[in-house]
Amino acid sequence: MALEHELIRQRLHRVREVQALGFQPYGHRFDFTHTVPQLLAGYSPKSAEELEPRVSVRIAGRVQTIRRMGKAGFAHLQQSGERLQVYVKKDAVSENDYALYQALDLGDIIGVEGYLFRTRTGELTVHVEKLFFLAKTLLGMPEKWHGLEDIETRYRQRYLDMIANPEVQRVFASRARVIASLRRQLDERGFLEVETPMMQPIYGGAAARPFVTHHNTLDIDLYLRIAPELYLKRLIVGGLERVYEINRNFRNEGVSSQHNPEFTMLEFYQAYTDYRGLMDLSVELLQQTAGEVAGSTKVDYQGVIIDFGDIRRFTMREAILEFWNGPDKPSLDNLRDFEWLARHSSAPSKGEKLADIFERTCEAHLVQPTIVFDYPVETSPLSKNKPDEPEMVERFEIYAAGMEIGNAYTELNDPQEQRRRFEMQLAMAERGNVEAHRMDEDYLRALCYGMPPTGGEGIGIDRLAMVLTNSRSIRDVILFPLLRPEGELGIARAMQSAEL
RNA sequence: GGGCCGGUAGCUCAGUGGUAGAGCAUCUGACUUUUAAUCAGAGGGUCGCGGGUUCGACCCCCGCCCGGCUCACCA
Numbered sequence: 001m002a003l004e005h006e007l008i009r010q011r012l013h014r015v016r017e018v019q020a021l022g023f024q025p026y027g028h029r030f031d032f033t034h035t036v037p038q039l040l041a042g043y044s045p046k047s048a049e050e051l052e053p054r055v056s057v058r059i060a061g062r063v064q065t066i067r068r069m070g071k072a073g074f075a076h077l078q079q080s081g082e083r084l085q086v087y088v089k090k091d092a093v094s095e096n097d098y099a100l101y102q103a104l105d106l107g108d109i110i111g112v113e114g115y116l117f118r119t120r121t122g123e124l125t126v127h128v129e130k131l132f133f134l135a136k137t138l139l140g141m142p143e144k145w146h147g148l149e150d151i152e153t154r155y156r157q158r159y160l161d162m163i164a165n166p167e168v169q170r171v172f173a174s175r176a177r178v179i180a181s182l183r184r185q186l187d188e189r190g191f192l193e194v195e196t197p198m199m200q201p202i203y204g205g206a207a208a209r210p211f212v213t214h215h216n217t218l219d220i221d222l223y224l225r226i227a228p229e230l231y232l233k234r235l236i237v238g239g240l241e242r243v244y245e246i247n248r249n250f251r252n253e254g255v256s257s258q259h260n261p262e263f264t265m266l267e268f269y270q271a272y273t274d275y276r277g278l279m280d281l282s283v284e285l286l287q288q289t290a291g292e293v294a295g296s297t298k299v300d301y302q303g304v305i306i307d308f309g310d311i312r313r314f315t316m317r318e319a320i321l322e323f324w325n326g327p328d329k330p331s332l333d334n335l336r337d338f339e340w341l342a343r344h345s346s347a348p349s350k351g352e353k354l355a356d357i358f359e360r361t362c363e364a365h366l367v368q369p370t371i372v373f374d375y376p377v378e379t380s381p382l383s384k385n386k387p388d389e390p391e392m393v394e395r396f397e398i399y400a401a402g403m404e405i406g407n408a409y410t411e412l413n414d415p416q417e418q419r420r421r422f423e424m425q426l427a428m429a430e431r432g433n434v435e436a437h438r439m440d441e442d443y444l445r446a447l448c449y450g451m452p453p454t455g456g457e458g459i460g461i462d463r464l465a466m467v468l469t470n471s472r473s474i475r476d477v478i479l480f481p482l483l484r485p486e487g488e489l490g491i492a493r494a495m496q497s498a499e500l
Numbered sequence: 501g502g503g504c505c506g507g508u509a510g511c512u513c514a515g516u517g518g519u520a521g522a523g524c525a526u527c528u529g530a531c532u533u534u535u536a537a538u539c540a541g542a543g544g545g546u547c548g549c550g551g552g553u554u555c556g557a558c559c560c561c562c563g564c565c566c567g568g569c570u571c572a573c574c575a
Contacts, residue, residue, distance in 0.1 A: 006544070007510070007526070065535075072532035089532060106525075119533045143511035143524050145536055150511085152567045164511090208574070253574050254501090263575075397575095404575055435574080460575055473568095484566065 009498040011138040017103050021096050023133040030111045030134055033058045036079035043116055043124055054115040057126055059084065060134060062163065063108045065144060073101065074125070077110070081166030085125040086112050097131040106144075107137030107163075138495075155481050174293050175465040175477050179246060181292045182266055182459070185285055191242040191268055196231035198224060198248065204443070205229030205382070207435040208251040211261075224250035229382065229456065232269050233411060234446045236454050244268035246461065257473040258403055261482050264461040273455040274384075274410040275394045279371055282398060282406060282457065283311050286369065286464075293468045301401050301467055304367055308400075311369040316358050319372050323362040348431060351376025351391060366399035373397075375409075378428075381421040381437045383409035398459075401467045408457030415447035 015025040034042075034057050043055070061077030061084070071090040076083040088101045104110065111132035119125050141163065142148035148164035155161075162168050183193065201220065203210040205227030213222050228245050235243050246266045255261065270277070290297045290308040297309035314322060317335040324330065334340040335357075338350050345353035354376050362372070373396035377385060383393035398406030412418050422439045429436035465477040475481035 010526075067534050067537050068531090069534065069537080070531040072534090074534050074537090076535085085535075087533070091532075117533095119535085121533075121535070123533090123535075125533085140510040140525060145524065146512045148511070150507090150567090152507090153511095155567090206575080249575085251574070254572085256574085257569085259574060265575085407575075458575085463575075486566080 005494045005498060007140055008138050008494055011105065011136065012498055014103060014105060015136050018100065018133055018136065021099050021103070023096075023100060025133065025136045027111075027132065027134040030060050030132060031058065032060050032111065035059070036061055036077060036084045037082045039084055039116070040082055040124070046124075048118040051116050051118065056113075056115050058111065058113045059126065060109065060111040060132075063104055063106055063110060064141075064163075066104060066106060068102065075101075075104065077112070078163070078166070081162070081169040085119070085123050086114070086128050087117075087119070087125050088128045088131070092127065092129055093131065097128075100131050100133060101128075105137055107139070107141040108133070109135040109137075152483070155475055155483055156486060158479055171465075171469045171471060171477060172479065174469045175461075177293045178289055178465050178468060179264075179266075179461060181289045182285060182461075183246065185288055186242075186244050186268055189242070189281075191244045191270070192240055194232070194235060194240070194243050194245055195247065196225075196228045196235075196245060198250075200225050200231075202438055202440050202442070204438055204440050206249075206251070207379075207437065209253055209434055211250050211252045226251050227265070227458070228267050229458070230440060230443045232267055233451060233454065233456065234443070236269050236271055236411075237446045237449055237451045241271035241452070242269070255482060257475070258463065260462065260474050260478050263474070263478075266459045266461055267456065269411070269454055269456040271452040271454045274453065275373065275396055275408055275455055278408045278455040278457050279313065279373070279396060282371070282408065282459075285459075286311070286398070289464070290468060299468055299470070301367075301470055302472060304401075306368060306400060306467060308369050311371060311398075313371040313373065315374040316354065316372055316376075317374070319362045319366075319370075320354075320358055323365045325361070348428075348433075349376075349378045351378035355379045363399065363404075364402050367402050369398065369400040371396050371398055377421075378424070380409060381425050382412055382418075384412045384414075385417070400464075403463050403466075404460070405463045405467070406457060406459045408455065411451070411454040411456050413447060413451040413453060415444055418447055419444055 018025045036059060039057060039059065043051070059077060059079070061079040063075050064078040064083055065076040067074045073088055075086050075088070077086055088098065090098050093101070111134055112126055112128045113130040114126045114128040117125055117127050142160060148154055148160055153160065187193070199213065199222040201222060203223035203226050206229070208226040210223040210226050213224060215222055227249055228247070232243055232245060244266060246264065248262050249265045250262050252261065253259065286308050287297050290299060298305050298307045317332055320335060321330065321332065330340060335354060341350060341353040341357065345356040347353045347356040374386065374392050375383070375395040377391055377393050380393045380395050383395040386392045386394055393409060395409035397404050412421065422437065422444070425437035426439060462474050462477050465471070466474060469477060471477050
């Protein structure tokens with residue numbers, strides 16, 4: 001018989017025991033005076049003498065350790081990833097409370113009432129006078145020394161990961177601070193937060209394959225958005241001159257340590273500026289966010305200090321020259337020459353060849369925060385041409401830790417040119433590019449009403465959070481990353497057969 | 501999708517072509533300031549799944565499932 005099965009039986013028996021002592025195995029409200037982190041922060045610096053007169057506390061938490069020694073014992077209660085010790089002495093509590101202490105299992109959630117003191121070894125501890133039972137665990141906790149290390153289990157059962165690996169909670173707290181910081185900075189600058197459709201009849205705003213779903217009553221297929229861009233720019237047409245949205249995008253593509261099929265993007269649009277203005281704004285946003293989240297513009301990422309205080313800027317062609325590694329180093333003129341580009345890339349068009357060479361030559365080297373600007377028109381169907389070089393557009397990307405974390409451009413607001421760009425994309429689609437942009441007539445119509453000159457930018461929240469939390473995989477900053485389903489667990493059956 | 505690596509007790513991991521192991525956790529007992537508490541004893545396994553080879557397979561072979569890394573693609 002499986003242990004898990006047996007353990008559930010044992011634990012259900014414990015539930016009876018707890019009830020027999022007059023406690024509810026799944027309690028109701030518990031009013032506490034402090035959280036564990038509050039007590040640790042407030043009283044860790046205090047000496048034993050400073051804990052007089054007695055400081056009375058009521059706290060709740062999950063039992064993480066138990067050391068029983070006959071007529072007394074210790075336990076650690078964990079809350080928000082931090083642990084505080086409690087001491088239960090037979091003489092100091094009621095008979096029932098001591099019996100409850102004897103019946104506790106690792107993982108149970110309890111409350112205690114008592115006062116603070118320091119043990120002989122100096123650890124801040126609650127001297128317990130009263131116990132409360134709040135919730136029973138029926139399954140075993142991960143091992144106390146190594147914790148939960150199996151990566152698959154950590155992602156599938158994130159709650160266990162958080163119990164066993166308290167630093168995980170801190171990562172997600174930092175992720176929340178990234179979002180809060182960006183939101184506050186944009187609000188302060190007069191940007192309005194909006195929400196646009198996630199289910200779209202025509203997808204667009206990025207080069208990606210979509211997820212398809214179906215609405216029954218209307219009997220239409222809809223696409224989960226790959227980007228909110230075209231809706232946000234409709235709002236610019238309508239006069240919301242500074243808008244932003246922070247929410248999920250969905251792209252039906254590969255999964256990797258840098259890609260999850262659903263991911264969080266900040267997109268913001270500002271009328272009457274251009275990509276140069278956005279470069280300056282981006283630098284401010286990133287420096288401020290790094291400072292708030294990591295405590296400094298210099299952050300340690302996998303052993304390398306990444307400095308958001310010093311963000312370099314290269315044109316795409318300059319970046320290729322800068323990071324070219326090997327013989328046959330090109331000149332700037334080479335990078336404008338179709339023949340030279342064709343010798344170094346098999347991508348279909350001149351601009352795609354340049355972008356292809358850039359990605360292969362530079363991306364891995366862009367560890368320090370870097371703005372790369374001026375992109376080929378073929379790869380940027382929604383960006384405005386450079387006036388003096390129409391085959392290039394006013395676009396930049398922000399790289400850090402070898403990843404693209406931002407993408408911005410002067411928005412194309414000429415509807416005739418936009419129409420031609422869509423047609424160019426349709427031609428690319430005919431040649432087999434499954435990610436080429438679709439014709440969006442409704443968006444064209446909006447542009448026909450006149451969109452002010454505008455700069456727009458997207459920042460990948462997950463990747464930024466990776467850099468600022470020193471996380472190696474995007475799955476470490478997404479609470480429930482996409483995994484293949486596990487199949488039947490059999491736990492319902494085990495619980496059923498263990499029922500008393 | 502390709503290549504490489506992994507899946508053994510609840511957790512962390514050993515293991516060998518010949519009856520499946522350790523530590524922690526669990527259960528029983530001792531212990532009134534311990535802290536990876538300690539001490540004595542006990543239980544717990546379809547060795548990811550399915551085939552094959554073999555007198556005999558956790559181990560060798562084939563297929564499949566799940567995960568990690570990496571390449572391709574993408575942000």
